[in-house]
Amino acid sequence: MNDFLLIFRRDAGFDAQLTPAQLQAISKPWQDWMGGLAAQNKLADSGNRLAVEGKVVKPGNVITNGPYVEIKEAIGGYIVVRAASLDEAAELSKGCPILTTGGNVEVRQIVPMQP
């Protein structure tokens, strides 16, 4: 079993437009999906959501507000799953609620740093 990072990307404006009631409604499918992964004992880390605001630091002391000036999609959050292969990790991602709102999931194996 290896650990895989699932990175959720979606239109950065998406979260900002939501009312608290809509946010609440969105949280249920996420809880159901993650609860399902956890029931299979494949959720290694329940991860975090990321705030909409961000800064990007570039060479030459250039700091811009957020990555979305140039790209439409921003990282909304991440979790870590346990899977036997990259294919299995991708299979696990199929139920992710982000896919129903136009977002996508990037799946990457975590390679532990050698001490």
Place this chain on the structure above:
Amino acid sequence: MQNDQLLPHLYRTEYRKIIAVLARRFGFEHIQIAEDIASDTFLLASETWTSDKVPANPAAWLYTVAKNKARDYLKHNAIFKEKVSGPVIAASSVTGEADIDLSEENIKDSQLQMMFAICQPVIAPEAQIGLALRILCGFGIDEIADAFLSNKETINKRLFRAKEKLREQNIKIAFPQNKEINQRLETVLLTLYLLFNEGYYSVSSNTNLRKELCLEAMRLNYLLLENKTTDLPIVNALFSLMCFHASRFDARIDKDGEMIIYDEQDTSLWNDELISRGTNYLIRASRGDQLTRYHLEAAIAYWHTQKQDSAEKWESILQLYNKLLILEYSPMAALNRTYALAKANGKEKAITEAEKLTQLTGSHLYHTLLGYLYTAIDNEKALQHLHQALKLAKTTTEKNRIRKNMKALN
């Protein structure tokens, strides 16, 4: 009380008090001496109390005898030390007429400190439970063996090794420092949780004994609630959970000692007082921002005390199981979540999720669950799963229940 019941009763209530006070006084490394003195005291009582000659205050009699024996030991020990090691060392150790305080307050303090001394991660959880039953609850070795479906010899060995290990680690009978209290408390609570479960879910057919295990876990938990330092939200959460579970004691076991599953219980037998106590402690547990597995399990148990089946009930239970699993995986939670999913969102959905739980295919409970889910959807498949469950089940009670489900299908 009948005379022949008096001594066993006192043994259950007083042995643990005497041993906690003496062991605290002597230090954990001399716990064997504390146990010997407590046992000798009861032996003397059984020899000298005759049907027409029982002391007016039997508990006080036991305390006095234990105190005298302890004083004799300390005196003897001081003389021995003086002769063997010389007066210098003897003067620095406690001597002679040292006080053995068997007041209610000191008994409580000693038991509380003993609880922290025994619940140590260096010994296995089952050894912690065994020690707790022996030292904190005054259970006999044969009763512990019965509870664990084991024999006296194995239990004796297990307890002996556990005490040796604690001695090696130089464990002190003392209240933990403030900064380490949360971490130490976690181990204590886990032991109490497992002790309760041992009684609640045990396969032992001795229903009285099982109930007593649960009540002892609750008594020890309550001891923590009575102390200001340990009256914390997490402790209240665990107590709330135990109250909710205990409220179904009388409804979940039939007159032959067989388990009655939740769906088939006579809800009029549920204990309303325990339910309302559970609710109060759950409210007390909600202070602060800590959300532990005990909080989630107590909230799940709270919903189970709601007699009316509703969409809200099962959706709430499902979401709580999601949270519980995300916090910490356990096979039982995975199965129960799937059951809640069927209740909340229908069996088809639950079947899809259940088929993914490939890590549980070796468990009869998994196949029993699939048998339930496939019933009325695909009875052929339901029967296959129940056959598989029957093959994997170990106890007669479990097998009977599965056979009953199979009969219902035909």
